[in-house]
Amino acid sequence: MTDNWKDIRINPDRFWANFEAQAEIGATGDGGVNRPALSEAHLAVRDWFRQQVDSAGLAFRLDGAGNHSAVLACGPAGGQTLLLGSHLDSVPYGGRFDGPLGVLAALEVLQVVQEAGLKLPVNLEAIDFTDEEGTLVGVLGSSALVGSLRLDDLQTPRGGREALLAGLARAGLDESCLLAAGRPASSLAGYLELHIEQGPRLIEASLGIGIVTDIVGIGSYRLTFSGSANHAGTTPMDARKDAGLGAAAFILAVRRLVLEEFPGCVANVGAVRFEPGAFNIVPGLAELILEFRSPRKESFALLEEALLALAFDLAEQYDLGLQYEFLGRHQPTPMSPAVSQAVAAAAEALSLRSILLASGAGHDAQLLAEACPSGMVFIPSVGGISHSPDEFSRRKDCLNGANVLLQTCLRMVYL
């Protein structure tokens, strides 16, 4: 075996044309896309992806979780698969890079390997995971693939049970096929994902490549403060049990708590809803959704505990009731050091400056790491902006990232 494979590169024009084509589907006209998992726009971009797979002469694979893939049988029949991928769904009114970049880079890698006629010790698969972003459940497709999805996860999903069932129905899926979508870990040689950093570290340090060492743990709760709905004109201010005060105080206190006691961690109250929700009624219920993250297991557990204690303290302070519903938790997850070394070597071979960093965002790689050696390649996000129509990465950084993905993949199998 010669080292000719070290000179193989992606086809930049084809890759970029594909990237730009996907960004048109569900486009919001301001540079962003609105493709919540299994929405009509998401189903449209999935159809488009399938057409690309067909046009590329690759095999198409669809599993019970709606994960769909291009498959290149470049390895032995029945051999292990090296998975490359990411997701095509977006947060509501999000950006066009988060997810699709990794899916299309994976597809490009398969096309390049196919064109080079390489025989590898593994087969390659470029996968688009279902509902990474959590509009419905969160890392739904990757959880299902590694067999860690439980029936319970589907009962009280983040996006609500009705939204989940409606989405599954639109996609022609159901719960039993979701739960049966697991693959044996022994079938997987590894997992590699290219993604935008979604933070400012690479761009601020003028680095081209980030090598992910750890992915943050993420937990979420629905909290409901309860007081008394009452007439907002006739009930004196000091005689109210205003559930909105509990929610408002919590939103402010979460920020103080994390800033003062949990450096390196984050928390977010992304939505809040008052009941009954009228101008002239003191809110009787105030429901909010809370998410928190930490890169370290110890602080992750302490943060969760402190946030719940804070909610209870404030409920007491404002004479309110509190109910909390646990919605999900992914522990902080280290990436495979061997894969990270392959990424570092690939970046170096491509003359790209790289750095080791932890990911503040959750990714499908977190789930895949349970089953096989997994790693992630980050490229710079301009302004560190993500989950927004203003999310942007430079074309050259995207192309470099795709080449690092290709070369990492080849290094993992040849060296």
Added chain:
Amino acid sequence: MTDNWKDIRINPDRFWANFEAQAEIGATGDGGVNRPALSEAHLAVRDWFRQQVDSAGLAFRLDGAGNHSAVLACGPAGGQTLLLGSHLDSVPYGGRFDGPLGVLAALEVLQVVQEAGLKLPVNLEAIDFTDEEGTLVGVLGSSALVGSLRLDDLQTPRGGREALLAGLARAGLDESCLLAAGRPASSLAGYLELHIEQGPRLIEASLGIGIVTDIVGIGSYRLTFSGSANHAGTTPMDARKDAGLGAAAFILAVRRLVLEEFPGCVANVGAVRFEPGAFNIVPGLAELILEFRSPRKESFALLEEALLALAFDLAEQYDLGLQYEFLGRHQPTPMSPAVSQAVAAAAEALSLRSILLASGAGHDAQLLAEACPSGMVFIPSVGGISHSPDEFSRRKDCLNGANVLLQTCLRMVYL
């Protein structure tokens, strides 16, 4: 003319049966009703009311604003009308007394006067006003009747333009007939309304009747704090522009402001909404609805000014933008002293202890006072609770209130 009219009383069984029948329509099973203006449940109770008018052998009148009435031609043809009434709509998931009590007491007064064969110097009309509670616009029917409704009021209504148009369509109404529903002030002899107090003063002082001297001024705004929607995992806490923080700080500060600087006034943030509203996105927009009230013109204007200044201060403090939309304002309104004297005399003649008080809630009487001598009779609210399924008034207090309404009405025309 003898004074026999002084002995006339309402028919308690008929009145109470009617009251209980209306409480079944749109009932929520916990003692409350959910009949937002022009919702299906509200249209159902309106149909029921029309049937009662027909069964009672009274004339039915429907105007362009959807106000509908029982009319008793007990006075001269073409003579003035003494209006009695209230409203059958409720706040979302509200109580069964707020509004219907006054409508059914008015209907009962007309039936009793009809049965007694009284000839009065005026005709009587028992009216149900459209959308008093403000699900759509607020005191919509009474504003239209006195001719103070403007096209502008319908462009950015409190409940949103779409909800208004949908409600009007359901009821077979449109904007042009709303604006043409005005009656000349000269056609109105006066307006009387029986209502629950919705506050704790009567019940705590063991008084049977409240005589309303003033109705609070009410203003409302929609405020929108704007920051930057961004990834809630990768954006450090101190690098965020979280619109939710502005809304939360405002909710807490409104309470402090009113308690410390505006005694006797109230304010409420009844609903709040974050955009895009996802677990993993820092809120880029936070929209809230604000209502504030004062019984005095001077403090009403100062309160409005202070609340807006507070919102701007907090937007600056949290590095956010602020947009505000003025939604409506009703100035504090005094009731007619002559009508109040008639209420006091009627209560005394019925051996009921009464007190003068200001209404912390807005009422259709506020609008009618622009056109004719107007007054209100309050009865005790147990626990002071209102706009809640727990809203409750004792049967005997309701019957006393209806008799005071009857006797006030007769005093106004005979004495």
